[in-house]
Amino acid sequence: MKILLIISLAIVLSAFDTITAAKIFDKIFHGMISKEYIAVYSSNKIYREVILSATSLHLSDSCKDADIVLIDNLSEIPKECKDKILFSTSYLAFKKFDNAVGAFYWDRGHISIKFLKSRLDKHKIKLPNTFKKYMMKEKP
Amino acid sequence: MFSFKTIQIKTLVLVFSVFALFLTIHAIYEFNKIKVRTFETLDKMNTTINTIVVEYTSAYVYNEDIVNLQKTVDAIKSDYVKSIYILDKNANIIVKSKKSTLGTTKHPKFDTLLNSKNSAIKNTKEYIVLNTFDILGVPIGYMILEADLQTYHNHIDEEIDKLIFDALFWIVTFFILSMLIAKSLSNPIQKIIDRLRLTGDSEVLEFPNQPQAEFRFLSLNIARTHNRLRLSNETLEAKVSEKTHELQELNRVLENKVREEVLKNQKKDKQMLQQSRLAQMGEMISMIAHQWRQPLGAISATASNIEMKIELESFDLNTKKGQNEQNKYFIKKLHEIGGFVQNLTVTIDDFRNFYKPNKASVEVSIEDVVTKSLNIIKASLENDNIKLIYEYNSKEKFKMYDSEMMQVILNIIKNAQDNFREKSLKDTASHNIENPQIKIMIERRKVDICDNGGGISEDIVDRIFDPYFSTKDEKNGTGLGLYMSKIIVEEHHNGKLNVINKEGGVCFEIELNESV
Numbered sequence: 001m002k003i004l005l006i007i008s009l010a011i012v013l014s015a016f017d018t019i020t021a022a023k024i025f026d027k028i029f030h031g032m033i034s035k036e037y038i039a040v041y042s043s044n045k046i047y048r049e050v051i052l053s054a055t056s057l058h059l060s061d062s063c064k065d066a067d068i069v070l071i072d073n074l075s076e077i078p079k080e081c082k083d084k085i086l087f088s089t090s091y092l093a094f095k096k097f098d099n100a101v102g103a104f105y106w107d108r109g110h111i112s113i114k115f116l117k118s119r120l121d122k123h124k125i126k127l128p129n130t131f132k133k134y135m136m137k138e139k140p
Numbered sequence: 141m142f143s144f145k146t147i148q149i150k151t152l153v154l155v156f157s158v159f160a161l162f163l164t165i166h167a168i169y170e171f172n173k174i175k176v177r178t179f180e181t182l183d184k185m186n187t188t189i190n191t192i193v194v195e196y197t198s199a200y201v202y203n204e205d206i207v208n209l210q211k212t213v214d215a216i217k218s219d220y221v222k223s224i225y226i227l228d229k230n231a232n233i234i235v236k237s238k239k240s241t242l243g244t245t246k247h248p249k250f251d252t253l254l255n256s257k258n259s260a261i262k263n264t265k266e267y268i269v270l271n272t273f274d275i276l277g278v279p280i281g282y283m284i285l286e287a288d289l290q291t292y293h294n295h296i297d298e299e300i301d302k303l304i305f306d307a308l309f310w311i312v313t314f315f316i317l318s319m320l321i322a323k324s325l326s327n328p329i330q331k332i333i334d335r336l337r338l339t340g341d342s343e344v345l346e347f348p349n350q351p352q353a354e355f356r357f358l359s360l361n362i363a364r365t366h367n368r369l370r371l372s373n374e375t376l377e378a379k380v381s382e383k384t385h386e387l388q389e390l391n392r393v394l395e396n397k398v399r400e401e402v403l404k405n406q407k408k409d410k411q412m413l414q415q416s417r418l419a420q421m422g423e424m425i426s427m428i429a430h431q432w433r434q435p436l437g438a439i440s441a442t443a444s445n446i447e448m449k450i451e452l453e454s455f456d457l458n459t460k461k462g463q464n465e466q467n468k469y470f471i472k473k474l475h476e477i478g479g480f481v482q483n484l485t486v487t488i489d490d491f492r493n494f495y496k497p498n499k500a501s502v503e504v505s506i507e508d509v510v511t512k513s514l515n516i517i518k519a520s521l522e523n524d525n526i527k528l529i530y531e532y533n534s535k536e537k538f539k540m541y542d543s544e545m546m547q548v549i550l551n552i553i554k555n556a557q558d559n560f561r562e563k564s565l566k567d568t569a570s571h572n573i574e575n576p577q578i579k580i581m582i583e584r585r586k587v588d589i590c591d592n593g594g595g596i597s598e599d600i601v602d603r604i605f606d607p608y609f610s611t612k613d614e615k616n617g618t619g620l621g622l623y624m625s626k627i628i629v630e631e632h633h634n635g636k637l638n639v640i641n642k643e644g645g646v647c648f649e650i651e652l653n654e655s656v
Contacts, residue, residue, distance in 0.1 A: 020278060023278045027277065027278060106203075110195065
């Protein structure tokens with residue numbers, strides 16, 4: 001089952017444009033953290049490529065040194081990174097991890113970007129006004 | 141600018157024009173609104189479709205899921221939509237409504253749309269809008285929506301039809317309303333006019349009570365003025381009749397006075413004419429004496445010759461030849477005496493004609509009149525060595541009073557002769573005229589009689605035609621000659637008699653009118 005999921009995700013991820021995705025993550029992460037270069041950690045190969053394609057994102061080799069940890073449905077988060085700021089590319093992961101402050105995912109034709117206010121506050125993250133429409137007060 | 145027959149028509153036209161103006165403005169406004177509304181409908185349709193497509197296909201666009209994109213786009217049903225294109229982020233068409241297309245071609249108007257205001261081309265020929273799919277401002281694809289303008293035009297046509305129907309309804313309604321307003325406004329005036337028409341000038345005018353204050357005031361004043369005028373008219377008519385009678389009487393008296401004065405003047409003129417002729421008669425006797433002297437002398441000489449021939453027995457009466465010669469001589473001399481007597485007869489006939497009063501005008505040439513005048517005075521002029529020069533350029537005959545005209549010509553020539561005589565009597569070098577001459581020129585109806593007698597002094601030239609004005613002594617001048625000449629030429633012949641000083645003498649210019 002797991003293999004099937006991996007294959008299907010791989011097919012989906014292979015379809016999208018890495019550069020466009022890099023631009024989107026660049027925007028999202030710079031909205032969250034005011035730094036010129038943001039260190040991002042991801043265990044997913046495709047997302048690692050996306051981070052590498054972004055102009056203002058830096059791919060961190062260790063989870064410990066990362067400003068943001070990019071997770072997906074299948075990711076396993078190292079213990080030392082459990083307190084780090086997590087950002088999800090899956091609704092389920094967003095729901096599952098309490099440290100996941102936001103998510104960027106799609107459900108059939110819909111594209112969603114979500115942030116949970118309480119989790120952002122916990123990490124003292126203040127989003128710009130342009131992100132207000134993506135803000136949620138209730139837990140997913 | 142325009143004139144209307146009645147105030148009712150004028151009010152109708154004015155009120156209806158105001159309504160029509162408002163209706164026209166409203167129609168233009170509505171017509172523009174129809175266009176705007178229709179475009180708004182298209183805009184709403186675009187917004188709705190854009191919202192739906194963005195909501196339900198962003199992920200498909202992001203992932204270039206053509207199958208699902210085609211399904212979603214095909215599911216959109218609208219009369220206003222002609223085509224929907226979905227483009228990838230490089231503007232290549234990946235989906236077209238009802239037709240799947242691979243992302244190889246670019247939409248022909250993509251660049252125009254991208255650079256245009258609001259990313260749209262909106263006019264009556266085409267309505268194309270470019271919508272962008274983006275995530276946080278990062279474009280992931282585009283949608284181009286082409287509206288079906290046939291539906292738009294059909295919609296406008298429907299709206300215009302409605303507008304025309306409404307306009308017709310309002311035109312009829314406004315016309316009826318205008319008529320009612322016009323009638324309502326003009327009715328009181330019409331009633332006043334009708335009453336005025338029916339009331340004669342001599343009748344008392346009364347109007348029924350008018351409900352409106354303005355018309356009440358108007359009708360009361362008209363009635364008051366009419367009745368006042370009626371009374372004034374009656375008084376005036378009586379006064380006019382009285383004054384007319386007085387004027388007629390005065391006119392009659394004046395006419396009688398004028399008639400009397402005219403008769404008096406005519407009588408006076410006649411007397412003066414007669415007086416003037418009598419004065420000329422004395423002068424004429426002298427002229428005739430001169431005229432007769434030569435033929436009488438010739439007759440006397442002929443008679444003496446015959447007597448001498450008889451006494452000297454110049455012819456041999458014993459012979460047939462002598463008897464024949466004497467007979468021939470006598471016959472010749474008797475013919476000569478007959479000729480002289482004929483000459484005397486012509487002179488006396490002209491003289492007699494001159495004194496015969498002119499009762500009617502006769503057709504005669506001016507030359508004949510001048511010749512007859514000269515027959516009387518010629519010998520007298522020759523006796524005074526006055527040279528006569530003639531220039532006759534017309535034998536045209538026309539109607540005139542010939543003896544009156546003879547009187548004029550004789551009078552002017554006699555005046556010239558008297559002037560020459562007076563100057564020769566003074567016998568001084570400064571006054572004596574060496575070659576006295578009188579020149580008579582006839583040109584059509586104009587006669588100029590000029591002399592070289594030194595002219596008339598400028599001091600008196602304006603008065604020479606006045607009655608009883610004369611430069612001669614009392615014995616020789618009555619002062620009526622030139623006055624009567626002027627009367628004869630200007631009043632009897634409708635002509636002109638003028639005098640001017642010219643070339644060392646005086647010229648009298650007589651110009652006769654064509655109709656006497």
